[in-house]
Amino acid sequence: MDSRNSILKRIQEAGCYSADTSEHSSTIDLKISESIKSITPESKKDLWDQFKKEIELVAGAFYKTENINASAEIIIKFLTDSKISRVGISNEEICLKTALKIKEIESGLKIISPSQFDHAERKKEYAVTEAAVVNPSFAVADTGTLVFTLKGAGTSYPHFLCDNIFALIDESRIVPNQFELFRRLRREEMKEMFFVTGPSRTADIEKVLVLGAHGPRNLTVLMSENIAQ
Amino acid sequence: MKSPAPSKTKKLIKEALGNGALRSAVFKATESSALSRQKIIDQIPYWEDLRDKAHLIKKDVIENLSKYLTQFERNCELNGIAVHWASDSAEAQKIILDIAKQNNVTKVVKSKSLTTEEIHLNDFLKANDIESLETDLGEYIVQLNDQIPSHLIIPAMHLSRKDIGELFAKKLGVEYTEDPAQLLLTARKILREKFLAAEMGITGVNFAFAANGSFCVVENEANAHNTLSLPPIHIAVMGLEKIIPDVSMLPYFLKLLPANATGQKSSTYVNFIGGPTGSAYGEGPEQIHIILLDNGRTKILKDPVLRESLYCIRCGACLNACPVYQQIGGHAYGWVYMGPIGSVLIPQFLGEKEGRLSPFLSSLCGACTTVCPTKINLPHHLLTLRSRIVDSGNSKFIERNAIKIWSKLGSNAKVYRLMSRIASFFQSKLFFNSPLRVPGYNKERQFPLIHSEGFRARFLKMNGDKKNG
Ligand code: SF4
Numbered sequence A: 001m002d003s004r005n006s007i008l009k010r011i012q013e014a015g016c017y018s019a020d021t022s023e024h025s026s027t028i029d030l031k032i033s034e035s036i037k038s039i040t041p042e043s044k045k046d047l048w049d050q051f052k053k054e055i056e057l058v059a060g061a062f063y064k065t066e067n068i069n070a071s072a073e074i075i076i077k078f079l080t081d082s083k084i085s086r087v088g089i090s091n092e093e094i095c096l097k098t099a100l101k102i103k104e105i106e107s108g109l110k111i112i113s114p115s116q117f118d119h120a121e122r123k124k125e126y127a128v129t130e131a132a133v134v135n136p137s138f139a140v141a142d143t144g145t146l147v148f149t150l151k152g153a154g155t156s157y158p159h160f161l162c163d164n165i166f167a168l169i170d171e172s173r174i175v176p177n178q179f180e181l182f183r184r185l186r187r188e189e190m191k192e193m194f195f196v197t198g199p200s201r202t203a204d205i206e207k208v209l210v211l212g213a214h215g216p217r218n219l220t221v222l223m224s225e226n227i228a229q
Numbered sequence B: 001m002k003s004p005a006p007s008k009t010k011k012l013i014k015e016a017l018g019n020g021a022l023r024s025a026v027f028k029a030t031e032s033s034a035l036s037r038q039k040i041i042d043q044i045p046y047w048e049d050l051r052d053k054a055h056l057i058k059k060d061v062i063e064n065l066s067k068y069l070t071q072f073e074r075n076c077e078l079n080g081i082a083v084h085w086a087s088d089s090a091e092a093q094k095i096i097l098d099i100a101k102q103n104n105v106t107k108v109v110k111s112k113s114l115t116t117e118e119i120h121l122n123d124f125l126k127a128n129d130i131e132s133l134e135t136d137l138g139e140y141i142v143q144l145n146d147q148i149p150s151h152l153i154i155p156a157m158h159l160s161r162k163d164i165g166e167l168f169a170k171k172l173g174v175e176y177t178e179d180p181a182q183l184l185l186t187a188r189k190i191l192r193e194k195f196l197a198a199e200m201g202i203t204g205v206n207f208a209f210a211a212n213g214s215f216c217v218v219e220n221e222a223n224a225h226n227t228l229s230l231p232p233i234h235i236a237v238m239g240l241e242k243i244i245p246d247v248s249m250l251p252y253f254l255k256l257l258p259a260n261a262t263g264q265k266s267s268t269y270v271n272f273i274g275g276p277t278g279s280a281y282g283e284g285p286e287q288i289h290i291i292l293l294d295n296g297r298t299k300i301l302k303d304p305v306l307r308e309s310l311y312c313i314r315c316g317a318c319l320n321a322c323p324v325y326q327q328i329g330g331h332a333y334g335w336v337y338m339g340p341i342g343s344v345l346i347p348q349f350l351g352e353k354e355g356r357l358s359p360f361l362s363s364l365c366g367a368c369t370t371v372c373p374t375k376i377n378l379p380h381h382l383l384t385l386r387s388r389i390v391d392s393g394n395s396k397f398i399e400r401n402a403i404k405i406w407s408k409l410g411s412n413a414k415v416y417r418l419m420s421r422i423a424s425f426f427q428s429k430l431f432f433n434s435p436l437r438v439p440g441y442n443k444e445r446q447f448p449l450i451h452s453e454g455f456r457a458r459f460l461k462m463n464g465d466k467k468n469g
Helices: A003-013 A022-039 A044-057 A068-081 A093-105 A119-127 A157-161 A178-184 B006-017 B020-041 B047-063 B065-078 B089-102 B114-118 B121-127 B137-144 B161-172 B180-197 B223-229 B247-262 B297-301 B306-311 B317-321 B323-328 B339-350 B367-371 B378-391 B397-410 B413-430 B455-468
Strands: A061-065 A086-089 A110-112 A131-134 A138-140 A145-149 A164-170 A193-196 A218-224 B082-086 B107-110 B131-134 B200-203 B207-209 B214-219 B233-239 B269-273 B287-293
Touching: A003 B065, A003 B082, A003 B297, A022 B047, A044 A061, A044 A138, A044 A218, A061 A068, A068 A093, A068 A131, A068 A164, A068 A218, A086 A093, A086 A157, A093 A110, A093 A131, A093 A164, A119 A157, A119 B180, A131 A157, A138 A178, A157 B223, A178 B247, B006 B020, B006 B323, B020 B247, B020 B317, B020 B323, B047 B065, B047 B247, B047 B306, B065 B082, B065 B287, B082 B089, B089 B121, B089 B200, B089 B233, B089 B287, B107 B121, B107 B180, B107 B223, B114 B121, B114 B233, B121 B131, B131 B137, B137 B161, B137 B180, B161 B180, B180 B223, B200 B223, B207 B247, B214 B223, B214 B233, B214 B247, B223 B269, B297 B306, B297 B339, B306 B339, B306 B378, B317 B323, B317 B339, B317 B367, B339 B367, B339 B378, B367 B378, B397 B413, B413 B455
Parallel strands: A061 A218, A086 A110, A086 A131, A131 A164, A164 A218, B082 B287, B107 B131, B107 B200, B200 B233, B233 B287
Antiparallel strands: A138 A145, A145 A193, A193 B269, B207 B214, B214 B269
16 A cells, blocks of 8 residues: 555544534634724724834834835935845836836836746846845735735745845735735635745844844835825 | 654753753743743734634644545645655655655755654755755754754754854854854855755645645745745645645634744745746746655544644744743753653654653643643643553653552551551651652652651541531
8 A cells, every 4th residue: 555545544544533613613713803803993094004013013114105206216215325236126017117217217227027037047136136126915914914926926036035125015905914815815826925024034043133034134115005106 | 963862861851951051041042932922912812712713723634634635635736736645754755865866956955844853854865965954044053063953943042142153163164253143144145055056945834725735834034935936846844734724724823823933923924835836937946746744643643632732833832831841941852842742742753662751841830731822731641641651661660660559558548557657657767757858859859757647647636626626
C-alpha cells in the first residue's frame, strides 16, 4: 500500500467520530458578530481614522491626498530627499499613471515595471530599486492591513524587494475587518494574495524591534477620495 | 547540528539552571511576550468566543481528517500543486531530495518551519551536498550556532545580543557589534543574495484550506514571501493537522495567532499560495509541491482524548506562560517542540520510553491552558501521559516501587497506623525530629513531620473537642 493510502487507512482506523457542533458554532458566531458590531465604526471616515491609527502603531505612515497629482508630489519629495533615482511599480493602471506623473515632473527618474522584464531579470531589477508604487485592493480598518491580490498586482517583487513602499488606495476600498474582507473577495482571488501590515520587521534579537528585516523598511499609504481622477 | 534527546532532559535542565545568562534572557523575553499579548487581547472583547470557535473548528478537522485531506488533495491538484504523502521523516526527506535531484538543485532557502525541524531537513540536505539556508533571522542565528530553536516563535531566545555579535564576528568574519539593527543588516545582505540565487524554496504551512486547495504562510520578516516567490521551485511541508475546512474561517485564526505569538494585532505578512504562478505572472514558482506529513500524527489520533493535542497552531503562548519553561528554556526539553505542548507531544511522537521525563516538566498550574487559543487541556493531557508512563513501566524504579509499597500500606488501616507510629518513632530518634528532604529538590522542599499521634487519634480528639465545645 502506498503512503497515501496507508495514512488514510490509519486515520480511518483511529475511529474518529463527528459530533454535530453546528448549533454551538452558530451561537458563537452570533456572539462574535454582535461584539464586532458594537466596536466597529459606522462611517467611512471613522473607518479610515481607525486604519490610520492602526497603521501608525505598526510604524506605517498615512496621508490623505486629493488626487494622484497630490500623491505624486509626496512621493517625489521623498525620492528627492532620499536621492532615489529608480521607482518600481506594480501592474495596476493607477501605478503606471502615477509613475508617468512623477516622471513628468522628475524626468531623470527610471521607472521599473513588471512587463519590461522576464522573470530572471525582473527580480534582479527590483532588488536594486529602492522605492515602489503599488495599489492595494483593500484596506482593513481594525488591523491597519493592506490586501494585494496577485491578479491585480501581477507581481509581488516591488512590494517585497523595494525598501520604500507607497501604497495608493481609493477611499472606497476600506473594509472594517477581515471577516468582511473575506465576504468581499472573490474565491479565485483568495488563492493568490498577500496581506501587508506595516514594514517588515523582526524582534529576534533580545526582542528589540528592528524594521526592514528582509522586506521594506518604510510603508506609506496615500489614500485619495477619488483616485481615478 | 546539536539535537539533544528528551531522555537526557535531567542533564539538560541542570545545565540550563546553572546558566544565569540563559535564564535571565528567557525570563525577560517570555515576560515581555506575555505582556504584549495581554495588551492586544484587552482590545478584543470577543477573545474568549474566538477561542471557543477555534476549538470547534479544530475539533471538526481532527475528527474528520481524511475527509478534509482528500478534499484538499483534489483541489490542490486542480490548482496545479503536486501533493505528496509522507508517513515519516525518512519518506519526507526522500521526496524532497528526489525533487531537488530531478531539477539539479544545489541551493535551497528555507523559512522558519517546525515541521522541517521535526524531519531534520537541514542536516539531511547538507549530507546530500545541498546548501540549505534558514532565512528567518532567529533561525539563521541558531543554524550558524549549530543549534536547534529554543522557542517555537523566537528561535534564538536563549542568546543575548553579545552572544550573537560574537557569533557573527566568528562565523561571518564581520566586525563585532551588539547593535541588533547592524546585526540584522549583515544577515539581510547575505540572505538577499541567497534568495536571488536559490533554486528551491522550502516553507512550512500555517493553515491549509480544504475547500480551495490553497495554503497560507504567516510571518513578519518577508523572508517567507521571498522564499515563496523568488526560487522557481517551491516545497511546502505540512503536518496533517494544519488543514482547516475553508479559507473564510481564517479570520478567527488570524486574530488568535499573532496576538498569542508575538503580541501583534496582525502579523506583518500573510502569504496565500494557490498554485504555480510562474506562467500567469511571469514570476513566482513554476512548480509547487506540498508534502502531507504524518510522522506520528495518526498515532496521536488514535487516542480520543489526547488527539486534542493536534489542535495546536504553534503560537508559543503556552511556553511564555509556563513557569517551568521560564526557568529552563527550550533546549532542556531535548526536542524541536518544547514547553507545555512539547511535554505533551514528545512522548506521543517519540514514544513513552524516550519521552518518559517530559510530562513531568510542569507544575500543573494550568496557565498554559488559559492562554491556549484552541483551548487544549494541556494539564489534563500531561496527567494522562504521566499515568501512561507509569503504567508502561517507564517511570523510575525507586519511584515505582515506593508508590507500590505505599499503596499497599495505605490501604490497610491497621498497618497504616502501625507504620506511621514506627516512622514517627524513627524520625524522633534517628533524625532528631527534623523533616526529610524531598529528593531531587532544593533543601527548602521538605516532607512534613510525621505526627507522633497519627491522623486517626488527632481526628478523634478534634471531633471530641468539638462535641464537648
Ligand atoms: S498548545 Fe496552544 S498555546 Fe501552546 S503552542 Fe499550541 S496552540 Fe499555542
